[in-house]
Amino acid sequence: MKKLGHKMILASAGSGKTYALTNRFVQLLACGAPPERIVALTFTRKAAGEFFDEILNKLARAALDPKEAQRIGANIGEPQLMAADFLRMLRAMVTAMHRLSLGTLDSFFAKVVRAFPLELGLGGDFEILQEHGVQLERQRVLRQLFARAGGELDEAQVDFIEAFKRATFGAEEKRLASRLDRFIDEHQNVFLDAPDADAWGNPQRIWPEGSAWLGKPGDTNGADEVIRRWAAGACANEKQQKRWDDFLEAMDVWAPGAAMAKSMDYVMVKALEVWAVLGEEDVELIIERKKQTVPPEIGAVLKVLVSEVFRGELTRRLEMTQGIHTVLSGYEAIYHDLVRRAGKLTFADVQRLLMPEAGAPALSAGGEGEDGRLFVDWRLDAKYDHWLLDEFQDTSHGQWSVLRNLIDEAVQDPEGRRSLFYVGDVKQAIYAWRGGDPRLFREIFDHYNEVAPGTIEEGRLDKSWRSGPVIVETVNRVFGDAAVLARMLPTVAAERWTREWRDHESAKPQLGGQVVWLHGADEHERAALTLKLLSEINPLERGLSVAVLVQSNDKATWLADYLRREGGLPAVAASDLHVCMDNPLTTAVLALLQAAAHPGDRFAWEQVRMTPLASLVESGEGLTREVLRQVHEEGFARTVETWLRRLEPLVGADDSFSRERARQLTEAAQRFDETGGRDVAEFVQFAERHVVRDAETATVVRVMTIHKSKGLGFDVVVLPDLEGNALATPRRDGLAVQRAEDREVEWVLDMPPKLFHEHDEVLAAHMAGAEADAAYEKLCLFYVATTRAKRAMYLITKPLSEKSTSANFPRLLTETLGAAGPTETARVGAWACDAVFAEGDGKWFEAISVVGESNTEMQCDRGILVLPEIDPVARHPARTPSGTKTGMVTGAVLFGATSASAANFGTAVHQAFSAVEWGGMTPELLALWNAAGLGDPVVAEARACLDSEGLGSVFGHERGFEVWRERMFEIVLDGAWITGVFDRVVLKRDSQGRVVAVTVYDFKTDRLVAGGEAVVLARYAGQMDVYRRAAARLAGLSEAFVRCVLVLTSLRSTVEVMGAGAD
Amino acid sequence: MPSPRLHVLPWSQPLIHAVVAWLARDWAGEGPLDLTGALVVMPTGQSERRLREALASHAANHNQAVFPPRVVMPAELAMLNAPASGVATKSELLLAWVQTLLDADFDALREVFPKDPPQRNFAWAARLANEFIRLQSTLTENGLRMADVPSRAGENFPEFARWQQLGELEAACEAVLAQHSLYDPQAVKIAFARNPAPPNGINRIIVAGTPDPLSLAIKVLAAYAESGLSVDVLVSGPSEGGEAAALFDGWGRPVPETWATRPFSPKDFAQRVRLCADPSAQADAIVACALGYGTPGGKLDVGVADAEVLPSLENGLARAGVPAFNPEGRPLRGGSLHTLLAALAELVMREPSFASVAALLRCPDVLAWLGGSPVKLLTALDDLHSDHLPATLAAARAKARPGPLANALEEINRLRALLLVGVFPENVRTVLTEIFRERKFDQARPEDLRAIEAAQAWGGVLTELETAVKRFPGLAAVDVWELALRAFGDSQRFDDKPEGSVELQGWLELLWDDVPHLIVAGMNDGRVPDAVVGDAFLPEGLRERLGLKTNAARFARDAYLLHALEAVRAEGRGRLDLLVGKTSAAGDPLRPSRLLLQCADADLPARVAFLFSPAEAARPTPAWMRTWKLKPRTDAKIETLSVTSFRDYLKCPFRFYLKRGLKMEAVDPHKAELDAMDFGTLCHAALEAMGKPDSPVRDCTDANVLRGFLLEELDRTARAIFGDYPALPLVVQLESARQRLSKVADVQAQLRADGWVIERTEWSLDIVIGGMPVRGKIDRIDRNELTGEVRVIDYKTSDTPVNPVDAHVRGPKRTEDVDALPEFARFSLGGEDAIWVDLQLPLYLEAVAAEYGHAVACGYFNLPKAAGETGVAIWTGYDADVQAAAMRCAEGVVAVVQARRFWPPTELPVEHDDFGVLFPQGAEASVEWPEAEVRT
């Protein structure tokens, strides 16, 4: 096939990233690459699906229309391609569909692990744990951890408690379970990245050259006395005096790890300002706005006090960090045994299994690699020649390390028959907190190009196919102003950003639109402005797509509802809705379940009684019995369904919302039932957590988080939630993790407060890094927000208060777009508003009217699928002869040993008799029985019967008789279809060979006491009647000539069952 | 190879009718339709049932009955009169494998186990054993054993060594079986197939509508044909196509080349194929159709190619009241008996957890067995849990108060004993007969019949295991249970078919269905045809080499089936609809089945454009709407007030009513540790003892002795409540309590040294305000023997120290409209507007005034997390005016409570609202309350 180089594409927002990917894919096909040899990996399942659909549609368009073929051909640098060529590719794609490797990284990894379970140290196949599963497993693990196998705490538990105390020192916890839950949420990933205790709170790792603060302890004995005495003399006034007293007092109370009193902080800061000379010479401190001279001897003492505070704090933090590690490893140990080893893995586990850092063998496309590698080609029925990686800025280092070797092989392929193509936008790296590692982008590029310059070709896409000129210009102004960014962001961040920045340009210069920036004092006002804007433009009627972007899910839900309620707009929160908990109907049903399973729950009971359910529930006892029974018999879906149906008439006729929720509750129950769980409390908890994403339809106002808007474009975008603290604010979730160049964890520390870390070089350096990363990520977030709009964008922020200096996004807007307050009157349609900033055409939308579009000539039939005129096929209800039998079975009989063995015994005896044609016991017969492996008791029983007087007639030999043995029949009686088996039927034929009499024998092996005949007669009357009629019809004579005889083996006797006619 | 006679029946006629006609071709209707001696090979059990029924009704038309042929499925062909005895049962085979794996020497098996298994125990072995067994039966398709693979896989087979070692494992397993003179069932089949004894009483064989018999079955049939038995093969196919050979091979298997390329282009393709957003959308479409028929039975059946659609579909039809029948039956896992057994299994654990006991007690059958009132029992159970947090059955028994619950726990413990002592499975039977002793099952009632079937299935499992366990002794009880439960859970239960029901069947059944209108749901790639891509043992590449079923073969088979399903309903004879899912229930994107893309090149682009266009928009989201308003009882009596309840009223009158009037209190079944209140109570107990008149340390000034005393008291109380072995979280919480109390010791010692004497502890106050009795307990009253000062003190165990003023009084919020507040809640404190949030301490002072006069101070004794902040915080600047204001407020509250003014509620952020679940979109809007009208 034709060679295709390796490519890195930096694609700015809206510059057609997916377009580039699909083009690459088509290009590969065009160059003769078999589709199944192309691996294309995305992050979300949705993206994967769209990607695939897009490729096929592209090929289809080209195959259909020569012009399109030419256009696409030109785009991918293969102008010679004809429609026919695309058709060939299309056929190739659909034929290979099931073999394509085109999906998410997660699913790709899972596929690999499935192929090598034993090689990767798994016990065998595994299942992927979904979120609810993870929750349940965690609870199981904790229960195990907490349980005390009667008696003393075991060693592990003692250590655990010790560790837990250290981990929560100073703020000793009175809630283990809940705190632990938090620990796991916050730190589990860090732990799994660095399970080795050595990295946790280890001073040697953190301060290889030792820390100034952790030198040898100074002597603080009587120090405070010294200072108090000095202060008494040296203070100019009470205020100063008080400062020192308070300081000493606070010092006295303060314990490491705990918060620091203002009064203590005050003096510490002063001391640290002059730290270098403190104790060396006279130093001047400004205490209470008055100079105060601290002589060397006092300075020295103060210095010791402060140093000891530092030592105390740092030591404590180190201990806490170690404690946290021990706690987590205690939990993890059990989790590993109980969950992972049992073959239950999360996607994260799957990935970790494959990571070389975690000791996994490298993956290889096979061929002659050295041993110890996993050769994916054979087990996966695949050859991976070409790699396409999407959204590369979100790839984590772990993910990369799994793929690295496979991709190395591709890139270093001597004949260059294989290729790498990765695309993304480092300006949209908003998933760093989830492990996304934008720096990889360059590193990989440099890595390969150092070895052989030009290996990877760099491409850039800065032309926006999404946004019109007004939007693009604004974006350029805000994010392209190197000077301002340098002023506002940590240098590293500013440089990283500016290095990759290129001014964008709009590929749709004619596209009209507008950018307006408004001020709104509080969230209600901003919501109102949003509504005002939307009602002015009313995009939906114009067929324009519209989105309102916010920073949190709760905000999205709230705002969507505001717009629905206040403005009657069809607004939808594209966020996770707790559909089982946000309405009176489903919560009532859940309360009912709770009340049934936990009758002592007065809350649930009263809640039920406040709802129409009250009228449906007679007694608590009844409810508990009914609900538990139904749940255990049929599961939650059916149970919930039952109650919802009873409530149906009480739901307003026009209330489609509640009905939708009802349906969603049933669906949630279905999902839960799949776990096999039958515990009501567990289900209620599941339902509480169960979330659903609202349906995404073009014809609604979509309210969503900026994160979720990534990759989407809308004609109109409103941004009413841009507030927030300084861009350079690191996420403060617990532990600081210092990583080396190769991302390996160097050290982990529960970072002490600012005062401490800013006065320690190592820690300060780490924090600087963290702040830079935070600032960069935040900037990316707002870049994403402002690049969603195609035509118009409306920013609504709180006015900056004079004093606020916080370098947040509104500040960035102010500095780049100028203007600190409303300056101009902008027009949005008819509405004249006070804008802080406005560009473009206020009437941009008035020209636009609705445009209906139809994409394919084949249209899906939406009607109900019913055949006008058809006759049903006849079907008979099925019955068995014994199906007509009735009667009670007691539990004792049912679950006792006898019933099972009796059944077997019965069948065996029947089997024995089926071998008997005529006459009594013979050696051959015996041999036959033993060969068939019938047990001795059976043989004995059968033999006894054959020998017995009472049953002579059954097997007795007579001329001119014919016998059916174990003979099956099918018959339709009274419209029912019956399948039966005759045990033994004896037919008498006359001289002409016509059947003149029939006797049906049916063997009953029930253990009976003498005189049990009556019982049996009653029990089997119905069955025998069926046999009589069947025999009559099969033998072709009237029922009058059919005798039915029950053969009671245990009594060695027979009873005749009289037909309905005879008596 | 002797070729059978192939008959292509015209596929314009339903296969089932064609086959019946063929079988009865020389039957004139005289005498029974006697097919004795014929052996019919059919693909599935359901198709067999259809044939029997069809024969019966065919005969019925001549008022006759049928002696049916013998019917087998291809897989059974290799077992016809094979020796029944000596063949290992499922469980025996499994246990043999388990033993093999546990004994295996991994160093000799590095090709199979490059790494040592995670842990070498029964659970691991059982899981892997099952995989190996599955592997073996797949190989049996073509009469292969693991050991055969290396030789059969052909040239440069990369995993040669690995399969050799697998072969060795297999041999080892067979050896284990041999020790018990057992054979591996698969091996027996293969051996039998080598030269099959002709089945006795059979004189002809008919292979009917079986498009993919196993290769092994073909071997057997060939051998029979060889031995002179007549073999006829019936397939339905195009009558016009002529050239049968081009369509099917001699055994009626679709020729891949032909079918894989045959265009599937029914007229109005676009009307026949529908894209659906997700499983429930597919279900909706089908339900709508069923309803369209009114009585759909016999007109409409459904093919379910994607099992994921089934739950939505079954629930959907049930909701619409359309009878449906799923011949597949459903696994007994998740049935009530299974749940009960699973709970019982927990009892054999070393220490049955309280959770598992609770689960057992909630089993309906157990409740029924225990008799009495389930409500009382379960309530007691929850109380026990929340009061004593027992971790185990033992702990629960130790703490249960005499009564139904205690008896129940004893009963459970008795069952446990029975399970622990006896021998399996006798002990299990004993326990179950015990539980169900009283229960009578009426065979006439369907639900009882279901129970009976389940019980019998369980009986079967036990009998099979009984022998197995005898052969492989020394299994742990847990492991045996594990085996039994899995076997039972996997066994199926079959409902009987309701009159006039819509049948929901798997893809392979559909060929035999003669219903005019067929809808197939889940026509998606990977479902039809299913495709193997990548496997730990048998990747497609190896399957091809070994002559096992390949993707190509599956594709051809399914292509043929699709054509057949369409052809029989073409030209107005009926209708075939195909539903294509766009995403799975979990939201994974799905692709349409490749079968639907079988078309002339000219049509392909349009097909693609159609099949890959976005699905019909999922349901639009209706705007939020309130189903109904809550109507709480308005008549709940409130005859006394507790001191603390004033806080509740001041916070929100309505929630006050819910809490104090309706006494709404939730049970937390997941409670795993002390809540704030339990924790407080625990500390209080010790503190009270310290201050009692007869307390030895009442005047103690030695912190250590005080400490000793407090901790001693704490331990005593804790042991009394939680037993000797509290669960881990409690251990930690007690630890926390210890730390706080030992710090109290220091403070208390100092207080006493400063002259403070504890006058009273836990002093029940009993005052009447505006005619309303107000109750409460004062933690302690101190008098200073030096100064004579008196002060009322309340212990506070919250994590951060509480300042009395902040706890009782707040300033107005920026946005707050103060005038909206009740007048009595407002007063002026040091010239500032102040609002009461709590009245606890003032009420205490009121109560003690009678005895101590008004010059009494009050405050909190804080026992916070941070030891440093432990100590007494006195309400500074408390004076008569404050007291007066407080009492005015108290009287105000009492008055409005007496006037039953509980409206309007305060709007609180959901996360800080215990009642949040009642108030979606606002409290006031959620409730219908009489006063509401009055106000507006």
Ligand code: SF4
């Ligand atoms: S003060 Fe000393 S003597 Fe008095 S009780 Fe305490 S310890 Fe005993």
